[in-house]
Amino acid sequence: MRILLFGDFSGIHKNLQEGLQELGYQSTLVSSGDGYKNLPSDISFSYDASKVFGHIYGRLKPFVFLPIFKGYDIVQLISPYYLRYKYFPASFYYYLLRKFNKKFFTAAAGMDPYFWRYGRLKMKYGPFDDFLKYDLNQKFCKFQLPDEFIFNEKIVSFSNGIIADCYEYGLSYEGHPNYKGYIPLPVNISKIKYQDNVPGKKLKIFHGLTRYGYKGTRHVEKAFEILSAKYPNQLDLKIDGRMPQNEYLKLVRDSNIVIDQTNSYGLGINGVSALAMGKIVLGGSEPEDLKAIGVENSPVINIIPNHKSIVNAIESLLIRKKEIQRIGYESRKYTEKVHSHLIVAKKYLSIWNSN
Template identity: 30%
Template sequence: MKILLVGEYNASHFTLKEGLTHLGHEVTVVGFGDGFKNRKVDVKFKRPYDHGVRQFVRRVLYKLFKIDLNSSSIKKQFYSQQQLFQGNDIVQLINENAFGTLPNIEQELLQFIFQHNKNVFLLSCGTDHLSVKYAMDEKFRYSIATPYLEKRGTEADFLHMTQYIRPAYEALHNFIAKNVKGIIASDLDYHIPLEGHPKYLGMVPNPVNLNPFNYIAPEITDKVVIFHGINNSNYYKKGNDIFEAALALVSKTHSDKIEITTVRSVPYAEYIQLFDGCHILLDQVFAYDQGFNALEAMAKGKVVFTGAEQEFLDYYNLEEDEVAINALPDAQAIANKLIWLIDNPDKIVAIAKNARSFIEKEHNHILASQRYFEKWTK
């Protein structure tokens, strides 16, 4: 089949492509490479007004006239390659704002796709209207909305999330939901808000191509190495402030037993190499399940502090701390878990081994591709 995957978060679509290609399908990924991460795509769209003077001009024009130069540029890029968006057997959108344009332009581009492709599906991956509304209504015990509701940071820090509950984005959500054949979730943080939706087809766990990720059995001969990768634009959303507070607590009592490495907003190719030497990786706090960075670290044999809530344990029939550490929104709780691992290095070895086995069993990209194809064609 001819399959088009629109948009990219980390490597979810490109990894899916690798699995689908293995199964004999013709697959193209169109996207932006997920910003500074510079992830691989087949056809790369650009946002030319995101930096320097051009960004300043874009902001002024938008403030004065509600004209967004990036949206206009992306629209031109779309129509210059409109043949990509026609005659596909399957099209999947990475989320409700796959092109990252203003809602009215996004709807225009999607209308073209709906008119020229019979089977269009939506992947709930990253923030969208339903998941953000569910979080803002405080239906989760904690969520990506928690730091916003607790007034950490500024309004601008959370705009990438709160925009999805504005009327224009809600209208875009309704338009997409009406026109897609079905909706698939990539993990439990998106699965839970979608339960009961008439077009929800179920969850397919994020695909991970294990080939590039060699398992590195942890060897602890001296200090326990802790890696903390920070995305500056998602600092509060990911709970990086809580991780930093937890590390400060641990350093008070165990500074002689640990080595902390912190990096900020580095491209993916650099990031994936930087944490090779660590034993523990701090990923994110406000989640019930793991995202791509956590999964890839687990594949390499790292003990990851991430989303591993009871719902996750129940879904996969796991025990607490079996494959990952659930990072609660509590610096002292995280510090206590870190100290437990530092004082019991055998636990690091056991969890790392379990983590790799879990990724092999549940996230293998060939298996995930088969699951996607079954849902698309069912």
């Protein structure tokens, strides 16, 4: 079986590819590097956006490579918005990928109009308002436009299936005839070294800064302000980010506790990677997400978009400081059980083969 993984966000497809390859499947990854993260791929669509010619080249490059994107058994698109550029015929390009290959699947792996139209109505909380206010500094975004919903619907409707990589995105597509289910995020366990999480004099707590509003960083900042005043000799608090993935992971390795995000029902890929290292992770661990995954409990400490939930969680860990090493070990075991790239790859293969 030949598999083309088209596009990548936060290394989701890269980790999936490594799982597929270890299982003996031939797979090719096409990616633009996901911006400053500089993610690796087999074929790169990256270009220099600071130059006019770079933009032109960026629009032409996918068509230059199109002749070799033929004859695959499976093509999986990371999101309809991977190549949704101005002056680029994305829907036509995806149609050609569908036409030239046996099966075409779309991953629900990022914000899209379905998430904004349906997910927003179904979720008890989410990133929508803070994303508009802090990340875009506006009251409206393109995902709310009718034309964008039509584009989104067109792509997922000619797909053989839609596969969500988080609970919220899956919730957004529930009821769509092509929705095939939610598969947890994959991480390559063999590449992430576990180390015992032994606290020093101070608990080291880290929050990665990517999308300030979307991730709920303002709640973390407020919590850190309170905690630093109350526990100056017991806590080492750090917020940093917008750096290549390898540099980010170095900061995670030096921490005892990682705060992933406050606006999500489950973890993002960075939170899962922190779990695999043996870190205590604060983030999404809502009952709805755990039920969808098929587990009864998780070592992840659930937080909501409220600074008090973060303060309470950290204060509890200060009291239970002797338990941190044990919880860190449970974090690793949970990742091996739920997020192993091999286990996740088998779940994708099951859906691809049966649809």
